[in-house]
Amino acid sequence: MFEVIIGLEVHVQLNTKTKLFCSCPTSFNHTQNTNTCPTCLALPGALPVFNREALHKAVMFGTAIDATINRTSYFDRKSYFYPDSPSAYQITQLYTPVVEHGHLMIDFEDASQKRIRINRAHIEADAGKNIHEGDISKVDLNRAGTPLLEIVSEPDMRSADEAILYLKKLHSIVRYLDISDANMQEGSFRVDVNVSIRPKGEEKLYTRVEIKNINSFRFIQKAIEIEVARQIEAWEDGVYASEIVQETRLFDQAKQETRSMRGKEEAADYRYFPEPDLLKAVVDDAMFAAATQIPELPDAKRERFVQEYAMNAYNAEVITSLPEMARYFETMVALGASAKNSVTWLTVELLGRLKNGVTIETSPVRAATLSMIVKRIEDGTISGKAAKEVLDYLMEHDAEVDAVIEKLGLKQVSDSGALEKIVDEVLLANPDKVAEYRSGKDKLFGFFVGQVMKASKGSANPQSVNDIVKAKLG
């Protein structure tokens, strides 16, 4: 009976080499306040100079979401006092952002899709960080002036699930374009959620509550669900008008609640006006031509995988969720492993072994190695079971696949002379079973194969054993 309305604002930190308006490096995991200069410290007289690499990346994003690219956009000053904002204004793009009117598609499990509109994406400078230690607060300005792309959706999502699908798709696109590290824990992909409710069937929008800076998909999902419940409860208790006000709330993970962040003071007035220290940002023909040539995006890649490798939709989704994963898979196939086995060995065996924050990017077993393991199964050198041992070993040691097979003695015996000898011994040792089999007890075939495998200590190639046993028993 209620409809949930969700809009999302995502701040994506662009992975440019230098800051947005000065030449300081953007790698901010350094000693505090070392990656700074007069400009990002806002010293008297210092001026901003626009880093066009950020514009290039913004145009790539605009292309990916099929948006309007404003070939000329402008910067504006947004005023507010806070210690981590050295100039006490943020340089952003209010009146004419670089990207407008795009969209992306979210995919449901039943294979249906929904279009989520993106109102705008604009370039702006990040603030520094405040560090609170007991009674004192410190300011680190290494991050101040790092370029952000703020991506603002329309309020098109109707549930927490849809919001998460949108965020995952957005995250995946940004990673495919390689315009951001998009690491939620490190704050390079920051999400603000706007939530409101309304009785089903109504068109009007009610009071929108903002929940800020939640750093995982799981927490975002939870925060939305909890906030929606709070709003519905207020409505049902007849206190909606007094309880639900337009404000910013924080999600408290421990207490499982959202809570007001600021007092209900005066509404902030950011006093925007055009930034007089910068010229307009112009996407010239050369930049436009280069930045609109973007790599294959996750949706297209997923479709292609389904078609090209006869992958099921679920596996295609998993493998294309991250560009590194897709690249890993494609490398395995390119080096000769079958697509079918590559999918299993990547998504089940390898991912199952990545623990403690190790990702596909940092995996000790690279695509070429895993591809080789799969090929060794496929050419009969090792069994699937032995391959798992090889992989286990390689997760811990740096070595060649064939050397490991040799070292661990996992090579299958396919040599028919050696195998025939073992089969003969097994048949000789079990004359009664042989008689039973010959009199029609077909089920005993498995027994003979099992005995042969056991006698070979698992090194026999099962297919060869099958063939020989069948031949000997006539």
Added chain:
Amino acid sequence: MTLKEALKLSPEEIAQVREALAQKIAQSDLNAYVALDMAGSGIPIAIKDNIQVQGWSVTSGSKILKGYIAPYNATVIEKLHAAGLSPFGRTNMDEFAMGSTTESSCYGRTLNPHNKGCVPGGSSGGSAAAVAGGLAIAALGSDTGGSIRQPAAFCGIVGLKPTYGRVSRYGLGAYASSLDQIGPMTQNVEDAALLYDIICGHDPKDSTSADIAYAPTAPNLSANRKLTVAILPKYVEGASEAVRAGYTKAISALKAAGHTIVERELLDPKYDISAYYITATAEATTNLARYDGIRYGARVEGDNLKDTFIRTRSEGFGDEVKRRIMLGNFVLSSGYYDAYYVKAQKVRQLIKHEYETIFQEVDLILSPVAPSTAYPFGALEDPLTMYLSDIYTISVNLAGLPSIALPVDRDAQGLPVGMQLIGRAYDEQTVLDGAYSLELQLKTQE
């Protein structure tokens, strides 16, 4: 000693000049300098207290920046060094360049060398008084709405406001970013050309710096070009008798020097005042927001963060600065932005267009610099009267044009009367040529 003469001196002679100047400054009661800081050992140039010199405590005449040490050089300072010139003394100014009298400085008032009971003008009053009082060979000032030209006129020296974008603003403590411009303040037109040539040029550190050709003006300075100069009879009606007399004198001199005089009109300057004070204060309120006591400058601790901001800024800024910050915040407030800021930008375009139209037919425009000559201290206590005293200078900043102020006459009390020649954007050469010709003609007439 002029800059042109100083440029011919040996290092030993320069050292002697510096020594003599330092002594003279120490003995002076003008309060033109707030500190005799030095950097380098070249030809001494006085520097307005809002231009960053590495190692100097550059404070923009404000208590809020007391103790702040600039860690880098403004681009103009780098250019001075490269040309063998050296920053020599910080000159007094109105706090954050907001004023026309230099009375709002936290260092106290600067006296006009021609009459110590009168203001030197502002905001670059210290630089003007230093040059006029023989305490500097030449100086740098900054001009946002007349801050070079008006004190130059009040002190009887030459002051050039270059075209917006000609001189890098990198390292100039900002008042109003779209209007500010650093320029030379000198004893004569030739020196202005020499110093301008040294400080101008494209600077990648200033995005608004003009990336176009820069031809030196001093070697090409010519009093012999015959120019067409527009005069503004109606525009001048509001000026004092002495200023109108000076205007007539300048017109005669220009005619005598062979220039063609034509009459033109400009928009009612009351529109200039509105557009200027809205634009300048909007920009200023954000430019001055960084002075919050967190990273540098004088902090006044409060009970909490907000309180610290309020106390620091309440105690650190003077009244005129506070007034302009409030005005700027008002015109940018939601609900007022379109009515004030947006409208002011439209007026600004009109003013620009009006100048462009006139400059299709003339080379220069002759205008007074101020409605009167220098007045006694305290005369402009009413802020609105002070704002109105800028009527002849601010439209030039709004349009971004070059303009030079030079002395043409004296009033009954012996105070200098200055006039300005306004030129086309990026045409400093013609502005300097016209001024050079006028200067020589007036000298001949004496």
